[in-house]
Amino acid sequence: MPDQSLIRFRRVVAASLAELEGRRSEVNDLNVFPVADGDTGDNMAMTMRSVLHELDTLDGQMIDEIGRDELISAVARAALLGARGNSGVILSQIVRGAAEELASRPGELVDPVLVAAAFARAADAAYGSVRDPAEGTMLTAIRAMAHRAAQDLAHMPTPRLGAEASPHEQDELIAGVLERALDAANEAVER
Numbered sequence: 001m002p003d004q005s006l007i008r009f010r011r012v013v014a015a016s017l018a019e020l021e022g023r024r025s026e027v028n029d030l031n032v033f034p035v036a037d038g039d040t041g042d043n044m045a046m047t048m049r050s051v052l053h054e055l056d057t058l059d060g061q062m063i064d065e066i067g068r069d070e071l072i073s074a075v076a077r078a079a080l081l082g083a084r085g086n087s088g089v090i091l092s093q094i095v096r097g098a099a100e101e102l103a104s105r106p107g108e109l110v111d112p113v114l115v116a117a118a119f120a121r122a123a124d125a126a127y128g129s130v131r132d133p134a135e136g137t138m139l140t141a142i143r144a145m146a147h148r149a150a151q152d153l154a155h156m157p158t159p160r161l162g163a164e165a166s167p168h169e170q171d172e173l174i175a176g177v178l179e180r181a182l183d184a185a186n187e188a189v190e191r
Helices: 004-022 024-030 040-057 068-082 085-103 112-128 138-155 167-190
Strands: none
Touching (some): 004 024, 004 040, 004 167, 040 068, 068 085, 085 112, 085 138, 112 138
């Protein structure tokens, strides 16, 4: 039986890529720093496509078979090797940071608490990868996402899901956190 955690992870990556592909021109047009070369959306899409391709090579395997550390290393390596331009490299560090947080909690159910922690670590990794971070860039967007995910936890009656939570309940709660985090990123970009 396929690993449900791996299937969910692949779904999130595929949905992220689809959203990015659909808004690639918009992201290209936003690109003004450090050079207005208009390829940020293209570079980010190539990075995520590499991650998705790596996950597709693992199709049908179990995370326990692959090993959490090996999976995280493979995903982070795919993101970095697939990265193009500054935006691709920064995105690869966001992917690496989030993946490291998920891997650091073996056996823990992916729930809003873990998603918020992954966003926080992703933001730290992204900022740490840039010598002179500039606000108004994708760094600002990932930090806004991390902040919104953390805020969500304070307003949820039960952000920590137990093993008894149904897959539907898990998906709904996580999707809500991701949607609100994306809203925060959009708001940050509009400022």
